[in-house]
Amino acid sequence: MFEWIQELADWVVFGLLHLQAGGHLAEALNFFIYDSIKILLLLFIVVFLMGIVNSYFPVEKVRNYLSRNKLYGLEYLMASLFGVVTPFCSCSSVPLFIGFVQGGIPLGVTFAFLVTSPLVNEVAIGLFVGLFGLKITLIYVISGVLLGMTSGLILSRFKLEHLLTPWVKDILARAEREGETFQAERTPFSERLPIIWEEVIKILRGVVPYVIVGIAIGGLMHGYIPEGFFERYMSKENLFAVPMATILAVPMYANASGILPVVQVLVSKGIPLGTAIAFMMGVVGLSLPEAMLLKKVMSLKLIGIFFGVVTLCIIFSGYLFNLIL
Amino acid sequence: MKNIKILGTGCPKCKRTTALVEEVVKEAGVEAHIEKVEDIMEIMKYNVLTTPVVVIDEEIKIKGRVPSKTEIQALLTA
Numbered sequence: 001m002f003e004w005i006q007e008l009a010d011w012v013v014f015g016l017l018h019l020q021a022g023g024h025l026a027e028a029l030n031f032f033i034y035d036s037i038k039i040l041l042l043l044f045i046v047v048f049l050m051g052i053v054n055s056y057f058p059v060e061k062v063r064n065y066l067s068r069n070k071l072y073g074l075e076y077l078m079a080s081l082f083g084v085v086t087p088f089c090s091c092s093s094v095p096l097f098i099g100f101v102q103g104g105i106p107l108g109v110t111f112a113f114l115v116t117s118p119l120v121n122e123v124a125i126g127l128f129v130g131l132f133g134l135k136i137t138l139i140y141v142i143s144g145v146l147l148g149m150t151s152g153l154i155l156s157r158f159k160l161e162h163l164l165t166p167w168v169k170d171i172l173a174r175a176e177r178e179g180e181t182f183q184a185e186r187t188p189f190s191e192r193l194p195i196i197w198e199e200v201i202k203i204l205r206g207v208v209p210y211v212i213v214g215i216a217i218g219g220l221m222h223g224y225i226p227e228g229f230f231e232r233y234m235s236k237e238n239l240f241a242v243p244m245a246t247i248l249a250v251p252m253y254a255n256a257s258g259i260l261p262v263v264q265v266l267v268s269k270g271i272p273l274g275t276a277i278a279f280m281m282g283v284v285g286l287s288l289p290e291a292m293l294l295k296k297v298m299s300l301k302l303i304g305i306f307f308g309v310v311t312l313c314i315i316f317s318g319y320l321f322n323l324i325l
Numbered sequence: 326m327k328n329i330k331i332l333g334t335g336c337p338k339c340k341r342t343t344a345l346v347e348e349v350v351k352e353a354g355v356e357a358h359i360e361k362v363e364d365i366m367e368i369m370k371y372n373v374l375t376t377p378v379v380v381i382d383e384e385i386k387i388k389g390r391v392p393s394k395t396e397i398q399a400l401l402t403a
Contacts, residue, residue: 059374059389092375092389094334094365099374167366195390202391293334296365 002038009033032219036212039130039261040204043211046126047203050085051196057085059096067103079109080148083116084141093117094293101168104175108156115310116148119285123207123257131264139325140277143317147281151310163302207257214261221265236272242318245275246311249282259283273325278318286310327357327401332368332378339363339377342391346379349397357401 009030013019019026062082066075079100086092093114100110120141128137161172235241252259260280267276286307294303329346333339343361350357362368371378375389379400386400 063374086375092336095368095376096374098365098369099372102369102372171369195393198393199390296334 005034005037008037028219031222032216035215035219039127039211039215040208042130043123043126044200044204046129047122048196048200050122050125051200053085055192055196059086063099063103063105066105066109075109076112076149076152077145079113079152080116080145083113083148084120084145086117093290094296097297098168098171101172102175106156107161108152111155111306112148112152115151115285116144118287118290119147119281120144121284123203124260124284127211127257127260131260136273139321143277144281147310147313147317151313154309155306158305160302160305163299165297165299168297210258211261214258218261218265221262222268225269236322241275242278242322243315245279246282246315246318249279250286250307250311251288252283272322274318274321274323277321278314281314281317282311285314327355328382329357329359330362330380331359332362332371332373332380333376334365334368335363336376338391342377342379345392345394346397349394349401353398353401355401
């Protein structure tokens, strides 16, 4: 499927630049061109497809469905899946959170959504497909959904409603199950396409520079870090590796798109995949900017508990992956 | 005189929407009062789930995305 990219990279490096095959620079450049084109192409495809899903996804309808129906635990799965399809924009988290509370949806279910929403987003999926292949991407997505569910279920046991900010508690007190039906938007695809397209371009413009820099750094490291270098420090037997990686990852939000390509090289140099996935989940899923936004609806203590539970779940899934992969 | 409100918690998308609306209003020479609503309590009064939202004369016109210039033009001249 990607042979043509290899041919293109070969042509640029050997045909256009007349570099010697087998040389250090030629190999590095060839690798860089091939990787960048492949990853950006896949990133584009995934972001575009998710854009289409997004455009048609009836946010209100799902919220009302969750609000009206008793689902015997399935609501956690639904809320978590809901987090997958909603757009990656932490600024929508708060309105959605309030919207859930308003609709009388239990706090635990809302948390399930809140965990998965940033964790499984179009940019992360796109990069994962490009860097690690379909199988690992699926593992990442499924574990992201399970992680949201588990965190939500655990948090629902704690009865945390009293830790919401006062005005949210007011909303909670007045919450009612949504009954009204919303009129579906009937915009034809031809009119949606330019909007989706514009959105795709905006998203890509925001992340592509980081991705390129990440691939370049990864490419450099590729040549200089000896094979198996990390096995000494971060082997599966080292029990501190997973928690360390996760806790290191939480403050690294802004450069997630640049960090993924680097992590891929680290994995190829011997860092266990479970540790790496835990690290990436920490980078993508938990962030200080998100915590700042959540301060509007939650007390600091609740944010602490929320982040704590999610961090523990991430660490646990890191161990689990190291065991089974 | 149109009363335009842009609801958003201050994310990049909301800022871009505001800038676009201001631009179109200026270009089209429409008389309009543009208000940026960043207070989440105010925003939630409109019962929206996704931001940014463009409200014209208290009617929700666009929600959850940045509109295009032509779209705003159409909304303003309607």
